[in-house]
Amino acid sequence: MELYLxxxxxxxxxxxxxxxxxxxxxxxxxxWCDPWADDADLLKANPAGRIPALVTEEGTTLSESMLIAVYLESVSPNPAMLPAASQGDVLHLAGLGQNLMDAAFTTVIARKHYGNEIDDSELGQRRSRAIQRLLKQLNSEFGEEQQASTINLGKIAIAVALDYLAFRLPEVNWKEDYSQLQVWHAGVTARVSFQETAFV
Ligand SMILES: N[C@@H](CCC(=O)N[C@@H](CS)C(=O)NCC(=O)O)C(=O)O
Structure with missing residues (x-):
């Protein structure tokens, strides 16, 4: 398989x-490629020009991170990232994580193209409020009962989104405002899979 990233x-x-x-x-x-530079190989694999794009052993290209994750679950069912017994809960978390990722990423890209003043626009304000509401909810959901010893797609999405916030929008300062979430996040991101893929 090949992964454009x-x-x-x-x-x-x-x-x-x-x-x-x-x-x-x-x-x-x-x-490795730059999706913003119309990388020729990426465009051939994924006409949308977006990463991630996974080319399977059969030569089929998959796009959309969550769809790729679902496919990988069928390629290698164990360890399960989408365990059947808790699928509803895991997908609930995956959705929260993806929404946080989208709100943060869109903020970053809007700033890059239109300047920081875009934050004051109607859409910029909506994204900012969504980030705050999501953080509040995640903080309340990740109490002591959520153990970091097991991992699944939902926890991965949330921990990556939180890391991205700290990386690209440090002024959001979520670690200071949401201590419960910070403790949970530190446990998840100590995993080798997170350490080896740290944002640089
Ligand atoms: N919903 C998509 C989002 C993918 C996405 O926005 N990727 C960005 C990089 S982080 C990209 O390739 N942007 C290039 C573009 O939009 O032209 C997913 O979950 O994979």
Whole structure:
């Protein structure tokens, strides 16, 4: 398999972490690229020009991080990232994580293209409020009952989104405001799969 990616995409990092957790890293060739520069090989694989894009052994290209994660679950069911017994809970968390990722990523890209004043626009304000509401909810959901010893797709999505926030929007300062979440996040990101894929 081949995975088109860069080092700063939270979506590509989620896929890499799933690969590492499943012991599939050696089955994939990493194709580093710049999706914003219309990389020719990436455009051939994924006409949307977005990463992550996974080319399977059969030569089929998959896009969208969550869809790629679902596919990898079928390639290598164990260890399960989407365990059947708790699928509803895991997908609930995966959705919260993906929404946080989207709100943070869109903020970063909007700033890059239109300047920081875009934060004051109607959409910029909506994204900012969504980030705050999501953080509040995640902080309340990750109490002591949530152990960091097991991992799944939902926890991966949330931990990557939180890391991305700290990396690209440090002024949000979520670690200071949400101490419960910070403790949970530190436990998850201590895993080798997170350490090996840290944002740079
Ligand atoms: N919903 C997609 C988002 C993918 C995405 O936005 N990727 C960004 C990089 S982080 C990208 O390739 N952007 C290039 C573009 O939009 O042209 C997923 O989950 O994979």
């Amino acid at each position: 860069n080092a700063t995409s939270p979506y590509a990092r989620l896929v890499r972490i799933v690969l590492l957790e499943k012991g599939l890293a050696d089955a994939v060739t990493l194709k």
